[in-house]
Amino acid sequence: MPEKLKVVLCWHMHQPAYYDWHSEQYQLPWTYLHGIKDYVDMVAHLEAVPNARAVVNFAPTLLEQLDDYVQQIQAFLREGTPIRDPLLAALTSQPAHQPFLNQPAGETNKDATVITAARLKLIDQCLRANQERLIKRFKPYQALAEVANSFKQNAKLVTYLDEQYVIDLLMWYHLAWLGETVRRQDSRVKVLIEKGRGFSELERRQLLEIIGELLGGIIPRYKTLMEKGQIELSVTPYAHPIMPLLLDVFSAREAIPNVNFAGISCYPDGKERVRWHMHEGIKTFEQHFGCKPTGCWPSEGSVSEATVRLMEEFNIKWVASGTGVWHNSMKKAKLDHQSLHRPYRLYKSSVNCFFRDDNLSDLIGFEFAKWHADDAVAHLIHHLENIARAAPTTGATVVSLILDGENAWEYYPENGYYFLSTLYRQLANHPQLELTTFSRCLEVAVAPLPTLVAGSWVYGTFSTWIGDKDKNRAWEMLIEAKHVFNRVIAQLSPEQQTAAGRQLAICEGSDWCWWFGDYNPATAVRDFERLYRLHLTHLYRLLGEPPPAYLNLSFASGHGDPATGGVMRRGQESGT
Incomplete structure (x- = not known):
């Protein structure tokens, strides 16, 4: 009897830091609203199907805010x-x-x-x-x-x-x-x-x-499922930074050689900052779940060779990214006829790399909300069965379905109730498919990965975070603040250093640049642009330095009307 095709559902739960320490108020309510809707519903669906399996990734800033x-x-x-x-x-x-x-x-x-x-x-x-x-x-x-x-x-x-x-x-x-x-x-x-x-x-x-x-039941309920072995919980670096860009901002050229870096220089001491985010992220994970994570969903699936090798320092056994990164890496290595649906590993690395199936994941994120739940699940399973049938020829062993765990469901009837319950039941009991977790796939034979082109799950590039004039302006402000941080940090008390380092981490998060750009909706750009300036202003205060006057002035606005309000992106650009 042929071995079942492994299928991993990985839900990334994430909210940035919405709390403004100066005003002592949350500026946006999305953490608790998604908590009472999406995080509660997802764990309830898993509880209802005990033989279902999934990976749930929690951003540390989300855990702390909950x-x-x-x-x-x-x-x-x-x-x-x-x-x-x-x-x-x-x-x-x-x-x-x-x-x-x-x-x-x-x-x-x-x-x-x-x-x-x-x-x-x-x-x-x-x-x-x-x-x-x-x-x-x-x-x-x-x-x-x-x-x-x-x-x-x-x-x-x-x-x-x-x-x-x-x-x-x-x-x-x-x-x-x-x-x-x-x-x-x-x-x-x-x-x-x-x-x-x-x-x-x-x-x-x-x-x-x-x-x-x-809200009080969310973390204990997920922890219980983890302890039962039903789900795997994984981690993201503390404040959700784009690690490859902190390590080397010019790594964005690997996927887009002509990317615009106007006004941007390398981020000072980026490697130490990445280590800080990983250390604090794992520490926060341990505090809430009582164990160390095996795997890491790098913020936005953003990877580079340097990033993956750095994960070894933290005993991370797996990371995941998107189809675009896999495609760019295969193209650079001149490897044809390789399968997206299997784990890969860099030379002399102990970290397995899994790659998101963009087409199937985006069906869940953007298309199936318009379908009847039974038809949507049948369509998805039909695709998976086709991959399973072709596996002896293609070498497919693991299909990775990775997507936002909170934002898709309000576009579904009844918050995705019928879709998710049907999906879990049918995948958990399918004769050809094994619903599992990434850690349970670590013994699957890996394919060699001669090179890894730096990029994210969004288009296989970093264009969502750098290259646009507003995104670049945000990087300029962050880099300037980091230079001030480096200049004065040794003069502060240990308590002040800790507070400033944590606030710097919040400013390093990926969410701010995600929203900058005219293609985003005006309301969201206004909210996140203002919050970014508030966070930078508070950082300067913690450093005992006067905030620059430009932090009082808006520098980004939006005029677009993207799908799902811009809270999610497709893995591939339209027409690619």
């Missing part, structure tokens, strides 16, 4: 300690818009203009959801949203909205963001949804309690 939200909610429920996320705090604030006034709780601001602005901020946030799948699905929420959109056209009319309207809109925003498994299983949530309007102070607090329970 834990912080749990601590905040518990402190509020016990002692009334203010919650430091304005949107979450609004659930139980009196009035609801109080956290958006930028003043201490209990103080009253009677300025109608200020109150209107705060209410508009809250209302605008409560509309930041998928129109088709999250808003229109619930008739009460849709009705509230229609009123909100009409009032946004004439801001003065917002003062005439009664408080109950704002409360109901806020409640429905959070009810819509709950995971589908939660809505189906939690009787308290069912009662709130059935009520539909006129939510009381007690019901607002109850919903906050539910959110606290959901």
